[in-house]
Amino acid sequence: MGNPAKKTAFELLNIRLFIAFRVTFNLRFYYPVFAILFLDFGLTLEQFSLLNAVWAASIVLLEVPSGAMADVIGRRNLLVLAGALMVVEMSLLSFAPRGNLNLLFMVFLLNRVLSGAAEASASGADEAIAYDTLKKEGIEDQWPMVLERQMRIRSIASMAAMSLGAALYDPVLLGRIAAWLGLDLHLTQGITMRFPLFLTLIMALLTLFIALRMREKDSALGEECLSEKGDIKTALEAMRLTVGAGRWIIYTPFALVAILTGLLFDSFSRIVITLSSQYYRSIHLPEASFGLIASLVSIVGIFIPRFARKLAQERSPLFNLCVMSVLTLSGLTGMVFILPVIGLIPAILVYSSMFLNSFFLSHYLNRITGSGRRATVLSFKGLSFNLAYGIIGLLYSLLLAYLTGRVSVKESMSTGAGLENLVFARSLAWFPCFFILGLAIVLLFAGRRLKDHGEHRTAGGPGL
Numbered sequence: 001m002g003n004p005a006k007k008t009a010f011e012l013l014n015i016r017l018f019i020a021f022r023v024t025f026n027l028r029f030y031y032p033v034f035a036i037l038f039l040d041f042g043l044t045l046e047q048f049s050l051l052n053a054v055w056a057a058s059i060v061l062l063e064v065p066s067g068a069m070a071d072v073i074g075r076r077n078l079l080v081l082a083g084a085l086m087v088v089e090m091s092l093l094s095f096a097p098r099g100n101l102n103l104l105f106m107v108f109l110l111n112r113v114l115s116g117a118a119e120a121s122a123s124g125a126d127e128a129i130a131y132d133t134l135k136k137e138g139i140e141d142q143w144p145m146v147l148e149r150q151m152r153i154r155s156i157a158s159m160a161a162m163s164l165g166a167a168l169y170d171p172v173l174l175g176r177i178a179a180w181l182g183l184d185l186h187l188t189q190g191i192t193m194r195f196p197l198f199l200t201l202i203m204a205l206l207t208l209f210i211a212l213r214m215r216e217k218d219s220a221l222g223e224e225c226l227s228e229k230g231d232i233k234t235a236l237e238a239m240r241l242t243v244g245a246g247r248w249i250i251y252t253p254f255a256l257v258a259i260l261t262g263l264l265f266d267s268f269s270r271i272v273i274t275l276s277s278q279y280y281r282s283i284h285l286p287e288a289s290f291g292l293i294a295s296l297v298s299i300v301g302i303f304i305p306r307f308a309r310k311l312a313q314e315r316s317p318l319f320n321l322c323v324m325s326v327l328t329l330s331g332l333t334g335m336v337f338i339l340p341v342i343g344l345i346p347a348i349l350v351y352s353s354m355f356l357n358s359f360f361l362s363h364y365l366n367r368i369t370g371s372g373r374r375a376t377v378l379s380f381k382g383l384s385f386n387l388a389y390g391i392i393g394l395l396y397s398l399l400l401a402y403l404t405g406r407v408s409v410k411e412s413m414s415t416g417a418g419l420e421n422l423v424f425a426r427s428l429a430w431f432p433c434f435f436i437l438g439l440a441i442v443l444l445f446a447g448r449r450l451k452d453h454g455e456h457r458t459a460g461g462p463g464l
Contacts, residue, residue: 009134009142010149017214018130019150021079023157024207025086025122029165029196030093032290035277037169040193042101043108045278045420049397051112052274056390058116059123060383075129075375076216078121083208085118090201094194119386124378129216131366131374143366144312147359148305155301161199162294168195169290245376253449255368258317259381260445262361264438265324267388268332268431269354271396272347278424279335283343293344297351304352308359320360325439327353332432338425399427 009015030037038048092111097103134140167173171187178185249255272279280290311320327349334346361381369377403423 007137007139009139009146012133012137014133014214014216015130015146017210018126018133019146019153021122021126021207021210021214022150023154024203024210025082025126026154027157027161027200027203029161029168029199029203031273032162032166032294033169033193033196033277035275036281037193037196037277038108040189041096041098041108042104045424046397046400047105049393049400051108053390053393053397054109055112055116056386056393058113059120059386060390062117062120074216075125076211076214078125078375079129079211079214080208082118082121082125083204083211085114085121086204086207087201089114089118090197090204094197094201098190116386120379120382123382124375127362127366127378128371128375129214132371135371140366144309144363147362148309151305151355151359152302155298155305157298158301159295159298162290162298163292165196165199166290166292166294168199169193241373241376245373245380248373249377249380252368254317255365255377257442257446257449258361258364259384261321261442262357262381263384263388264435264442265328265353265357266385267392267438268328268435269350269357270389271392271431272331272335272350273354275424276347279343279347279428282338282421282425284340285344296344297348300348300352301355304355305359308356311356312360312363317360317364320356324353324356324360327356329432329435329439332428332435336429336432338428396427399430400424403427 028034035045035048038051039045043051089111092107092114096107096111130146131140131143134143134146169192171189171192174187174192175185178187249259277290280293285293311323331346331349331351331353334349335343337343365377365381366374400423403426404419407419407422407426
């Protein structure tokens with residue numbers, strides 16, 4: 001009698017819910033106007049950079065403890081908490097008062113802290129519960145297909161959401177649509193800027209509903225679970241798991257190098273994404289087009305995952321590192337020239353590298369990490385990413401202050417650009433230099449730690 005046919009990953013409820021959670025949690029309708037949204041509320045570019053540094057810092061403080069608690073008390077509970085925090089943080093943004101700048105800054109500060117807490121709670125837990133669901137069925141080899149499907153669906157959803165979010169932000173466009181429909185509406189920027197926020201609040205409520213539907217029979221699966229006493233749900237156990245996972249990363253060279261390499265690419269990709277709307281303004285693109293641009297990026301995200309899967313399965317980690325390096329450096333260098341309209345191409349190169357980085361790191365880390373510490377290790381990854389992003393955010397704020405002091409008002413007027421736009425344009429020239437420096441440091445470190453190539457082969461791809 002033959003063996004019963006294996007289930008496919010997408011027959012499993014948790015896998016479908018994992019994909020849905022990833023989509024709704026990350027579907028932020030205000031992303032195409034992220035930077036200018038903060039500025040139009042009345043904040044400065046320096047305050048915007050500082051708030052994002054606070055956001056990253058809150059994730060850093062909560063990332064690993066939340067991952068450890070996920071491995072001890074259950075990943076589903078952390079996902080429910082993430083959904084609830086998203087509802088609160090989006091409520092704060094949606095109904096933030098205008099006029100009193102001090103109060104406004106405090107509201108945005110609280111929003112950034114809660115948003116960071118939500119990111120920390122979700123980070124690692126959603127991926128861990130999905131991967132262990134596959135492992136329990138004996139089909140963990142289907143994880144690359146799940147990643148591909150998840151990234152493609154996210155890209156398609158983002159394509160629609162970004163277009164809609166940017167369109168709703170533009171009062172002129174909405175006014176024309178209202179007039180065409182025969183409606184007598186007087187829409188201002190102060191009104192329309194909240195529409196993308198309201199839609200994201202709806203996504204937050206849906207995220208919470210999805211998290212509540214997830215099921216988890218065991219908090220950890222496999223022989224490497226550190227909790228052998230059953231229902232241990234104490235902070236002490238979480239701390240022990242955290243320390244154990246940290247030691248495992250330090251003494252597993254491939255895991256350590258993979259995380260360090262990933263954070264380098266993630267940091268530069270995210271700083272570009274964070275400043276994207278300001279960059280689009282600099283290359284003379286109308287605000288109404290920001291959503292279409294985000295849709296274009298999402299289209300790239302539909303095709304990149306399949307390409308990434310083939311690279312992860314057929315090429316070595318070193319080859320994949322070279323591909324990402326070429327894309328990122330070419331993109332960062334091209335952005336320096338602030339080319340009208342055509343300057344969009346370098347930004348897309350950086351976005352493509354971001355998709356590849358996310359896929360590769362998830363593929364390699366999940367293959368070499370045991371079930372009992374998977375959420376914690378993935379949280380360490382998230383911690384390092386957000387620590388690096390927070391540091392870069394602070395350094396970028398200092399860089400802006402430095403460049404502002406070196407640009408005179410007369411100079412900004414003679415170039416025909418405002419002081420803020422001129423400073424922003426000059427700040428882009430620093431990105432390729434720092435990326436090359438960071439890449440050199442990572443390669444030197446990797447060369448010292450990865451003398452034994454055996455670990456590369458166990459990571460699911462050919463050796464170096």
